[in-house]
Amino acid sequence: MSRAKSIEREKFWERNRKSGGYLLKKSVGNSLYKIARAILLFGLCFLIIQPLLNKVSISFMAEKDLYDATVISVPRNFTTTNYSLANELLEYWKCLRNTVLMALVVSLVQVAACTLVGYGFARYKFPFKNFWFACVILSIVIPPQTISSSLWLHFRFFDVFGIFKAITGDSINLQASVAPYLMMCMGCMGLKSGLYIYLIRQFFRGIPKELEEAAYVDGCGKVKTFLRIMLPDAKPILTSCFLFAYVWQWTDSYYAKLFLGNIKLLPKALIGLTGRLSDYWVKIYGTGAMPSAGYEQAMIATGLLMTIIPLLIIYLVAQKGFVESLSQSGIKM
Amino acid sequence: MSKPKKKRKTLAQKNAIAGYLFILPFIIGFLAFLAYPLIESLQMSFCKVTVEVGGFNKEFIGLANFKKAFTVDPEFTRLLTESLSSMAYRVPATLIFSFFVALLLNQDFKGRGFVRAIFFLPVILSSGVIVGLEYNNTLLQGMEDVVQESGGNSSITATLQAILDTGGVGSKFFGYVFDILDSVYDVAIASGIQIIIFLSGLQTISSSMYEAAKIEGCTAWESFWKITFPMVSSLILVNIVYSIIDFLIRTDNEVMEKINDTMMPMMDYGFSSAMAWSYFVIVMAVVGVISLIVSKKVYYYE
Incomplete structure (x- = not known):
């Protein structure tokens, strides 16, 4: 294995010498391009996914985590009550x-x-x-x-x-x-x-x-x-x-x-989720009680996730159906 | 054929009948649910509409609704110019972004299927109710600002901007750049379908064309402008039209919201029809002018 590699490397340098340094330049440029592309694609993918991940992390946070500036993405008080409440309200x-x-x-x-x-x-x-x-x-x-x-x-x-x-x-x-x-x-x-x-x-x-x-x-x-x-x-x-x-x-x-x-x-x-949430708050904590803005957002994030999770599952299963077939059929004008 | 007396139809006539039978659902739907309401709403826009028991009543009042929309109403013209001017930079940004991404996704690399799946995710994420909830979050925005101030950390772009501003170099220019950077997410979210369309176009270009160009000594840069660009230029037109319409018609567009609000809770059908019609005419004019200009430059292969 290593021998084959070394022969290949030798060949590479020889070919490089024959081409006057062109091969080296080209392969270095190619791999630089590949790295740059990978970074770019990763960044863009992260950009698209980040709000979703953010919602996931918010949906597991207890209310006091939302206002804790030291909690950024990993909830300190992990809870699933948001989901059960959203389930009930929705x-x-x-x-x-x-x-x-x-x-x-x-x-x-x-x-x-x-x-x-x-x-x-x-x-x-x-x-x-x-x-x-x-x-x-x-x-x-x-x-x-x-x-x-x-x-x-x-x-x-x-x-x-x-x-x-x-x-x-x-x-x-x-x-x-x-x-x-x-x-x-x-x-x-x-x-x-x-x-x-x-x-x-x-x-x-x-x-x-x-x-x-x-x-x-x-x-x-x-x-x-x-x-x-x-x-x-x-x-x-x-x-x-x-x-x-x-x-x-x-x-x-x-x-x-x-x-x-x-x-x-x-x-x-x-x-209608936020409206129901404040109704619920009034029912539990008496009139005049209001859920905080942060908690409302956490509930919306939870509800939103619950709404799109079935879609995401369909998307993951039928990803080919969504995209490949459409792009391979070749829409011509 | 079964009745010998009847004159036999030619093939073309038979085909025409079959064709009409196939598109019959559309014709019925179009006449009943689009053409008729469209004309009626045009009529309404010149009327004062009141809902009564067992029907509704229209009273002709001339151009008063349109006058109200453009001169009296404090919001309509402002929202209109705002959404048109943001369209002017959002649509080119969407086009360039989606074309660029389609070029990247058309190349061969490991994990391409996965990356594609992520890039097309916005097709789901930017539809219907989700968009409305994502963007109407002024509250969330405010809260985030508070949290960030108290936490002492801020977004990367804001920090960068602060650093560059203190450097004193063309702060206005950087302002524009950061505006665009901040809306990269909006652009990425809005360009799912456009990427699919461009990608499908790129895949129809035969690779032998590139090979021939390469043998003739064409660099990648040249073959991009001489082969790729002309071959997908018809799709650029399609995407321009799609992006404009998508941007102007989507439910979270402010003009659309205004029209909806006037109609549903306030029941002012005449006024909302007038606004909807003037908006519709403007959209058509924008789409028409731009597609006329672009279609002159489009290259059609075959």
């Missing part, structure tokens, strides 16, 4: 169950609808195609707030061409149900649906036309071609889109507040 398991189900249903519906539409845009020629695709782009660009006031009133007094009003004498209040949001997702108007349509279309455009033609020649219908030939091919991009849809739906509070008023979801519970 109604964690109930919310978690709702959120899991909700995000699953919504993202499945969303991706299914977007796949159909993306396929249509990628594989068929039809009049006004560009116009409709411009509409897809428009749906990405328009801030949801522009239309939310109208939509909200729309679903509050829901009616299709005045039919319900004619029958029952009143419009339906869909505000307190899942229906409006599911309807929107079926119509590709959910959270970031435009983006998924765009990605899926880009993917289908990259599949060679011959594949499809061969299927037609062999007597496959349009639907069958789509289901049997194209969909299995599109698995990576569909998983990517599904995972993104799932994660974004999970953390979304905007649509949740707007449409899913009475369903207990984690992001909404998280927003």
Whole structure:
């Protein structure tokens, strides 16, 4: 082993001499570059992860640790009461169950609808195609707030061409149900649906036309071609889109507040956490008692961690699905 | 085909029908949940909207809502200019950062998968409710300041800044530099998707191109500007548009918050629609102008 190495080293110096010092310069430069890159990457990774680690350490601290300037990242009074309290205040398991189900249903519906539409845009020629695709782009660009006031009133007094009003004498209040949001997702108007349509279309455009033609020649219908030939091919991009849809739906509070008023979801519970905490404080310590600002933040950090831990687990397990498939499918413009 | 009397359709016509059937969900959704509310909210922005039993009432009041937004309301114009001006430096910073990181992550090194996983983490961390909670922490900020003062230790940048300031060299310049450094975290958090897009573009460039360039005596620096840069230039356009929209539309944007607050607790639908529409028009104008300028310089391969 060492002999082989020494021969190699000898060769190295000889080659270096032959190249007039170029080889040495180059290999030194290369390893310097590698070190610099490693330091840089480590720094940036730390930058991204640090707030998360910070939250982890805060979430295990007792209240007096928060105000102790000598305690920086390792808690002196290690405690898990923060978690049990947050669990109680968030109604964690109930919310978690709702959120899991909700995000699953919504993202499945969303991706299914977007796949159909993306396929249509990628594989068929039809009049006004560009116009409709411009509409897809428009749906990405328009801030949801522009239309939310109208939509909200729309679903509050829901009616299709005045039919319900004619029958029952009143419009339906869909505000307190899942229906409006599911309807929107079926119509590709959910959270970031435009983006998924765009990605899926880009993917289908990259599949060679011959594949499809061969299927037609062999007597496959349009639907069958789509289901049997194209969909299995599109698995990576569909998983990517599904995972993104799932994660974004999970953390979304905007649509949740707007449409899913009475369903207990984690992001909404998280927003109301400080309010519940002060209620709890009043209940325990009597009126006028307030949790300190530091403790409120510690509770928020704990709640936030509890909210994203399932997501982090999904991310770690399906990391390839998130990223590699998306970056390998090669989004071309 | 089944009915012999009916004229048979051409293949193109059949394809057109199939295509429309495929995108039907989008067309319905677009008309019902985007186009209609959009027009209605435009209408609302010219009206005074009052909610009544069993419906809502619109009363035409002309441009009063817009006038209120731009001249009477103390916050709207300030927030608008603030978010536009911060966009002006945040978007280029995000682009440069994500391009740079994508270049690094495209290289071969040990633990690449792990590093990639960390860099894409912000895709989760900077979405929805998490952003809102992270950034609305003025309280936490205040508390940290107190703790730091009493503890006597401060952040590295602040210390460095103090040292450099006492040196008396161009303190204003250093001020800018430290502003940017302090917002590195914000930039890193905001650039998850952009990194993915750039990375996917970089992976489509065939390595034979670099090899050919290398044989011809191209340095790495040259082949970066002559091969890499032109090949991903179309993605730069996409990323510019995405970053602008992402920055201006995200839920923690102050203008967005203002619009929301006017709508939900205050029930002032007309006024909030007016603000939302003027914001929307401005966003569209910004995106349109910038993409026009950039698309002139984009190089399309193939």
